Every structure is written in C-alpha cells, then in structure tokens.
Amino acid sequence: MLELTLVPFLEAAVRTATPLAFAALGELVAERAGVINLGLEGTIIAGCLGGAAAAMFGGAGVGFIGAAAAGLAMALVFAVFVVHVKTDQIITGTALTLLGLGITGSIYHLRPALVGAGTSLPTTGPVAIPLLSEIPIVGSALFAQPWPTYSLYLMVPALAWWLARTQAGLGLRAVGEHPEAAAAAGLSPQRIRFAAICFSGAMGGLCGGTLVLAQVGSFNEGMSAGRGFIAIAIVVLGRWTPWGTAGAALVFGGAFAFQYLAQSLGLGWPYQLFLAMPYVLTLALLAAQRGRAAAPAHLGR
Amino acid sequence: MEALLAFWDGAVGSSYAFWSATLVRATPLLLVGLAVAVAFRAGVLNIGAEGQLVLGAIAASGVALAFPSWPSLLLIPAMIAGGAAGGAVWAGIAAWLRHRFGVLEVISTIMLNFVAAAFISWMVRGPLQEPTKVYPMSVSFSESARWPFLLSGQRTHLGLLLGVFAALLLWFVLTRTAAGFRVRAIGAGAAAAESAGGVDARGLRWRVFVASGALAGLAGASEVGGVTWALYEGISPGYGYTAIAVALLARLDPRGVVLTALFFGALEAGGASMQRNAGVPAVTVQIITAGVLLSVLAFARWRVGQREGSLS
Numbered sequence: 001m002l003e004l005t006l007v008p009f010l011e012a013a014v015r016t017a018t019p020l021a022f023a024a025l026g027e028l029v030a031e032r033a034g035v036i037n038l039g040l041e042g043t044i045i046a047g048c049l050g051g052a053a054a055a056m057f058g059g060a061g062v063g064f065i066g067a068a069a070a071g072l073a074m075a076l077v078f079a080v081f082v083v084h085v086k087t088d089q090i091i092t093g094t095a096l097t098l099l100g101l102g103i104t105g106s107i108y109h110l111r112p113a114l115v116g117a118g119t120s121l122p123t124t125g126p127v128a129i130p131l132l133s134e135i136p137i138v139g140s141a142l143f144a145q146p147w148p149t150y151s152l153y154l155m156v157p158a159l160a161w162w163l164a165r166t167q168a169g170l171g172l173r174a175v176g177e178h179p180e181a182a183a184a185a186g187l188s189p190q191r192i193r194f195a196a197i198c199f200s201g202a203m204g205g206l207c208g209g210t211l212v213l214a215q216v217g218s219f220n221e222g223m224s225a226g227r228g229f230i231a232i233a234i235v236v237l238g239r240w241t242p243w244g245t246a247g248a249a250l251v252f253g254g255a256f257a258f259q260y261l262a263q264s265l266g267l268g269w270p271y272q273l274f275l276a277m278p279y280v281l282t283l284a285l286l287a288a289q290r291g292r293a294a295a296p297a298h299l300g301r
Numbered sequence: 302m303e304a305l306l307a308f309w310d311g312a313v314g315s316s317y318a319f320w321s322a323t324l325v326r327a328t329p330l331l332l333v334g335l336a337v338a339v340a341f342r343a344g345v346l347n348i349g350a351e352g353q354l355v356l357g358a359i360a361a362s363g364v365a366l367a368f369p370s371w372p373s374l375l376l377i378p379a380m381i382a383g384g385a386a387g388g389a390v391w392a393g394i395a396a397w398l399r400h401r402f403g404v405l406e407v408i409s410t411i412m413l414n415f416v417a418a419a420f421i422s423w424m425v426r427g428p429l430q431e432p433t434k435v436y437p438m439s440v441s442f443s444e445s446a447r448w449p450f451l452l453s454g455q456r457t458h459l460g461l462l463l464g465v466f467a468a469l470l471l472w473f474v475l476t477r478t479a480a481g482f483r484v485r486a487i488g489a490g491a492a493a494a495e496s497a498g499g500v501d502a503r504g505l506r507w508r509v510f511v512a513s514g515a516l517a518g519l520a521g522a523s524e525v526g527g528v529t530w531a532l533y534e535g536i537s538p539g540y541g542y543t544a545i546a547v548a549l550l551a552r553l554d555p556r557g558v559v560l561t562a563l564f565f566g567a568l569e570a571g572g573a574s575m576q577r578n579a580g581v582p583a584v585t586v587q588i589i590t591a592g593v594l595l596s597v598l599a600f601a602r603w604r605v606g607q608r609e610g611s612l613s
Contacts, residue, residue, distance in 0.1 A: 038348075038407070087598035090346055090407060094545055095594035102587030109582035221584070229411045236408065270427060276419035279412040286409070287402035 009261040010141035017253025018149045019207040023231035024245045026203025033196035034176035034298040038093025039078045041228025042100020047071040047208025049104045052115045052219035060124040064209045071205020079197040105221045115219040146214035160242040176296035233282045255281050304579040311574020312567040320455035327566025329540045331464035332520035334547030334558040340513035344488045349410025350517040351541025352417030353388035357518025358525045360387025362532035369443035388518015389511045396510040439532040448527040460523030472555040546594045
C-alpha cells in the first residue's frame with residue numbers, strides 16, 4: 001500500500017517543490033534587501049525559454065546556464081527601474097511579468113524551432129544516491145532526484161549561514177530593515193539591492209531551467225503557470241528565513257502532489273478542487289500565521 | 302509592415318473595426334480599469350480584478366441560465382446585479398483576509414485569481430455545462446438574456462453605456478463628494494487621514510475594495526451578456542492584468558480611464574487582427590502593454606524629479 005501511495009506522493013512532492021524552492025530562495029534574498037519582485041513570474045518563464053534554447057546548443061548543462069542568464073536579464077530590467085528610476089515595485093513587477101510572458105509567447109509562436117518545439121530537448125534525469133536512496137519511504141523521494149534538487153541541499157544551509165553569520169548578509173538585512181542606517185554605516189543600499197535583485201533573477205531563471213530540463217522536457221507557452229506568485233507566498237509562509245522557505249516550498253509541493261495521491265486512492269472529487277487546493281492552502285496558512293510574520297521593515301518601499 | 306497594416310485594419314481601419322472590435326474590447330477594459338483605479342486611489346493594491354471578473358461572469362451566467370424565461374427588462378438588471386455581487390464577494394474574501402488576519406491583498410488577490418480559474422473550469426464542466434456534456438461551456442443564453450446592441454449592424458452593446466456611466470459616477474463621487482475626498486485622503490496617507498481628518502481608514506478600505514470587486518464583476522457580466530451569450534472558461538484573456546496598465550496610464554482618473562480603455566481596446570483588436578492576417582501572435586500585445594506601463598512609471602518618476610528639482 002505505502003509503495004503505491006505514499007512513496008510516489010513524497011517523490012512528487014519533492015519534485016514539485018524543487019523549482020519553487022529555487023524561485024522562493026531568490027525572492028527571499030531580494031525581500032530581505034527590501035525589494036518585492038512581482039516580476040518573478042516573468043523571470044521564471046524567461047528562464048524556461050532561455051534554458052530550452054541554450055540546451056538545444058550545448059546540452060542540459062549549458063541549458064541551466066542559459067536559464068540563469070535569461071532570468072538575470074529580466075532582473076536587470078527590474079533592478080534598473082526599481083533601484084535607479086525608483087518606480088513602484090508592485091507595478092514594475094506586474095509589467096515585467098507581462099513582458100516575460102509576452103516575449104516568450106511571441107518567440108514560441110514565431111520561432112518554434114529556437115525553443116526546440118517538436119524535438120526532444122536534452123534533459124537531466126534522476127540520479128539515485130547509493131545507500132541513501134534505499135532508506136524506506138523517504139529515501140527515493142529525497143535521494144533519487146535530478147541534481148538541481150541536490151544543489152538545494154547545499155544552498156539552503158549555505159544561504160542560512162550567509163544571511164545570519166556573515167558581514168555581507170548582515171549588510172543585506174540592514175538595507176531591508178533600515179536603509180538610512182545602512183547608508184550611514186557606509187553601505188550602499190542601491191548597490192546591495194541591485195545585487196540582491198540580480199541574484200533573485202538568476203534563481204528565478206534556474207527555477208525555469210529546472211522545470212524545462214529536469215521535469216517537463218520541453219518549452220510550452222505560459223508553462224510557469226503562476227509559480228512566481230506562489231514563490232512569493234512561500235517566502236511569506238517561510239517567514240523570510242531560508243529553512244522556513246524550503247519547508248514551505250515542500251508543503252506546497254505536497255499540496256500539488258496531493259492530486260496524484262487522491263487519484264491513486266480513487267477519490268472521485270472534481271480535479272479542479274485539487275488545482276485550487278494549493279492556493280486555498282496558502283490563504284489559510286497566511287491567515288493562520290497572523291501577527292507572527294516578520295517582514296523586513298522596508299519591504300516594498 | 303504587413304503586420305502593421307493588419308493591426309490598423311483590425312483596430313480603426315473601418316467603422317466596423319472601430320465599433321465592433323475596438324469598442325467591444327474596450328468595454329470590459331473600461332469597467333475593470335475603473336475597478337483598479339478606484340482601489341489604487343484608496344491605496345488598496347487589488348491585483349485580483351481578473352478573478353473578480355471571472356466570478357462576475359459565473360454569477361451573471363447563473364442568473365441568465367436559472368431564469369431564461371424572464372423578460373429582458375427584469376433579467377438584464379438581475380444579471381448586472383448578480384455579476385456585481387459575484388465580483389464583490391470575491392473581493393470581499395481578500396478584504397476580510399486583510400482586515401481580520403492581516404494577509405496582504407497583493408498576495409491574496411493573486412491566489413484568488415488561480416482559485417477563480419479552477420472554479421470556472423469546474424463550472425463549465427460541471428454544474429453549468431451544456432446538456433450534451435461534450436463541450437466545456439454553458440448552453441447559449443435565451444434571447445431575453447442577451448444585452449441589446451447600441452446600434453444595429455454592429456456589436457457594441459449595453460456594457461459600454463454602463464462603463465461610461467460608471468466612469469462619470471465614479472469621477473463625481475471621487476472629486477465632488479466628502480466620501481470621495483476621504484478615499485483620496487487615505488490613498489495619499491492613511492495615518493494622516495485618520496489622525497488629522499478623523500477618517501475611519503479600515504472601514505473605508507473595506508468598502509472601496511468591495512466596490513472595486515463589484516466593478517470588475519460587472520465587466521464579467523458584460524462579457525457573457527453582451528459578447529459571448531454563454532459561459533466559457535477563457536472568458537477573459539487577461540483583462541484584469543491589462544486593467545492595471547489602463548488605470549495607471551489614466552493616472553487613476555476615471556475620465557481618463559475611458560480614453561485609455563479605448564487605447565488598449567484598439568491594441569487588443571489590432572493584435573487579434575495581426576494574428577489572423579499576418580501571423581503575429583496576439584500575446585505580442587502584452588509586450589506593448591508592459592512597455593506602456595514601464596514608460597508611464599518612468600515618466601511619472603521623471604516629473605516628480607523635475608518638481609523636486611525646481612523646489613530646491
């Protein structure tokens with residue numbers, strides 16, 4: 001019974017959580033510097049396209065570089081507007097999402113060959129780690145995944161340490177909490193925010209790259225399917241910490257994977273209920289953590 | 302060049318293009334644009350007009366399908382009321398989450414957009430599906446549920462009149478009444494409005510949020526009643542997001558929204574024509590929308606910079 005229900009459910013949960021965690025960890029860094037990047041959705045879809053196009057030339061590895069570069073390019077536009085022109089973050093982000101969806105959709109329709117439509121892209125498959133992947137129940141979910149998942153196992157503790165224990169991490173948090181004080185202490189809030197946005201862009205791009213190159217295997221119009229917005233909610237649920245964010249991403253992966261579990265259990269509910277569930281769950285969890293959230297004081301300003 | 306010609310033909314190149322393509326697409330944009338404008342005026346970041354529009358379309362369709370034999374004089378007002386109520390309830394959820402639990406409306410309204418998309422997908426495959434259960438759509442509305450055209454021989458319908466009326470009403474309320482002054486005051490600075498003006502910012506935000514949802518719901522009712530005469534899953538090609546550009550380009554002035562809705566309506570109509578006649582995907586229009594938004598933002602900042610420069 002467990003082999004047929006729980007194990008595939010856990011595998012699907014980790015698989016779904018992986019791209020979300022990339023995007024959410026990037027967004028976390030931007031938000032700790034006081035920037036909410038609502039253009040993340042556009043960044044992710046750009047990463048999907050960049051990943052697919054680059055993988056056509058040089059294989060999956062080059063594909064991930066292309067994905068990060070495409071995300072970075074989108075983030076640069078956002079950073080110039082938000083940091084230097086000082087435009088409203090929410091609206092600039094909305095515009096960037098429209099821009100990303102528009103550009104990628106247009107390329108997909110006009111130059112389908114460029115994104116490998118109709119051919120199979122080089123992808124990266126699951127790599128089972130000996131011994132660890134044989135742990136009962138959770139082994140295959142945690143240790144028989146494509147390598148982007150494993151890179152997160154290193155990235156989450158590294159980011160937690162960097163934010164909490166290093167001079168640069170302290171500077172980043174200072175800019176998000178009190179930019180005037182940070183400036184008085186000799187830091188450049190503008191430069192730090194710019195760098196944080198660039199990091200979130202590259203991570204958003206990697207989210208798209210993971211989707212295309214480790215999961216779906218092709219580029220489709222609008223395939224980011226709201227992951228950018230979900231990632232922003234994940235950061236709030238994770239209370240702006242790397243470990244919390246990773247955990248919240250996993251909860252989300254579980255909410256998405258629940259539809260597989262429900263199918264195998266033979267529940268006859270309409271499938272749209274499962275489509276809506278992750279979003280309803282987000283609202284419920286956000287409502288439940290009322291008053292305990294610790295948003296950076298200068299977020300969005 | 303071919304694409305540009307197709308764009309021109311489809312948007313304003315003939316009286317048919319203007320009345321039956323541009324104005325028909327401007328109608329929902331006008332109503333949703335007003336919804337976003339009034340919310341932003343009060344400092345409510347309602348990014349969920351898309352979901353509120355969808356709920357309005359579902360509610361209005363429900364009314365039309367439940368009472369097909371009612372005369373138009375009764376049924377159409379009932380559809381209008383139903384659509385507004387549907388959008389208002391959907392916005393009300395986000396408003397309630399904000400005021401009861403402190404959930405930011407930017408996030409909650411986006412989440413509710415996805416829930417609305419799943420909800421309409423279920424409606425057109427479940428309770429409101431046509432009786433043969435083949436197509437994901439409702440049955441066509443009865444004659445009396447179809448909104449009248451404004452002139453014979455073209456497709457501009459009652460929804461446009463509603464939109465223009467709503468724009469004038471909103472402009473009047475915002476600029477000529479005490480309630481409108483309070484809305485603008487909390488938008489400019491809630492703390493100052495509360496301490497200096499004795500304004501109940503929380504209560505006012507509630508009401509503005511719900512009113513904004515009602516306007517977006519009206520756009521949904523107008524689409525099913527005036528254009529499609531049935532409920533479809535793809536009832537909105539992202540009008541709720543384009544509306545943000547519509548509202549901002551008008552600098553949140555309801556009178557300006559009439560003009561910017563017309564501009565974006567022409568953009569949508571021309572984009573559709575480019576797709577049909579020149580093979581340019583309609584999604585390309587989103588690039589233009591994004592470009593307009595970014596230009597408006599940059600220009601607004603530049604003006605602020607000029608003003609600050611002249612003061613110092």
